[in-house]
Amino acid sequence: MESLSDLTVTPPPADKNVSLSDWLEDSLKIIRLKKAFTPHSEIGEIKHFVHGLTRSGGVGIKPNLVDTYLAISLLAELNDLAGLEKTRDFVDRLQQTSLGFRHTEDSCTPPNIDTLHAGVFSSALLGLRVRHPADIVSAILTSQRMHGGFTRSPDSLGDLDTHFRALSILQQLRNRPYGLSSQTRISG
Numbered sequence: 001m002e003s004l005s006d007l008t009v010t011p012p013p014a015d016k017n018v019s020l021s022d023w024l025e026d027s028l029k030i031i032r033l034k035k036a037f038t039p040h041s042e043i044g045e046i047k048h049f050v051h052g053l054t055r056s057g058g059v060g061i062k063p064n065l066v067d068t069y070l071a072i073s074l075l076a077e078l079n080d081l082a083g084l085e086k087t088r089d090f091v092d093r094l095q096q097t098s099l100g101f102r103h104t105e106d107s108c109t110p111p112n113i114d115t116l117h118a119g120v121f122s123s124a125l126l127g128l129r130v131r132h133p134a135d136i137v138s139a140i141l142t143s144q145r146m147h148g149g150f151t152r153s154p155d156s157l158g159d160l161d162t163h164f165r166a167l168s169i170l171q172q173l174r175n176r177p178y179g180l181s182s183q184t185r186i187s188g
Contacts, residue, residue: 011049024070031077047080057090064104069118088126100136112152117165133173
């Protein structure tokens with residue numbers, strides 16, 4: 001690659017085993033880079049393809065919150081959040097008491113930080129109210145280690161990306177009027 005203008009966003013090749021999550025994440029990075037450093041460059045007509053990824057409002061081989069969030073973020077970068085009513089309904093259906101958010105419609109295991117991050121920020125992009133912020137804070141705090149860092153789930157090792165996501169969620173919940181009770185504390 002000679003320059004940033006050489007980067008393009010195209011649908012993933014059908015003949016290669018490309019993870020949808022990886023493709024969405026890479027495409028989002030390319031779009032953000034191009035917007036930041038070459039604002040007048042053509043990003044490519046990818047909107048229609050991304051809109052076509054939704055099934056029952058969600059995105060993924062099995063519609064899930066993380067892939068759906070990546071698709072919503074990509075469309076937000078392209079200023080194309082219109083017509084996402086089914087996606088909005090999908091994200092809203094994944095909100096659940098005691099979990100905050102579920103990864104898929106039929107999952108019942110506690111969410112990890114990635115799922116919570118996808119849920120909180122999908123909700124923000126779609127204008128949804130987060131209905132269970134105290135449950136989200138509780139889940140995040142159970143993933144905090146003694147040294148202050150965060151892990152994806154209570155029984156895993158931490159990394160900088162997970163720490164960033166956990167703190168981003170807490171900051172988002174602090175800054176939005178989600179009705180956190182006075183007993184729910186987000187310190188900092």
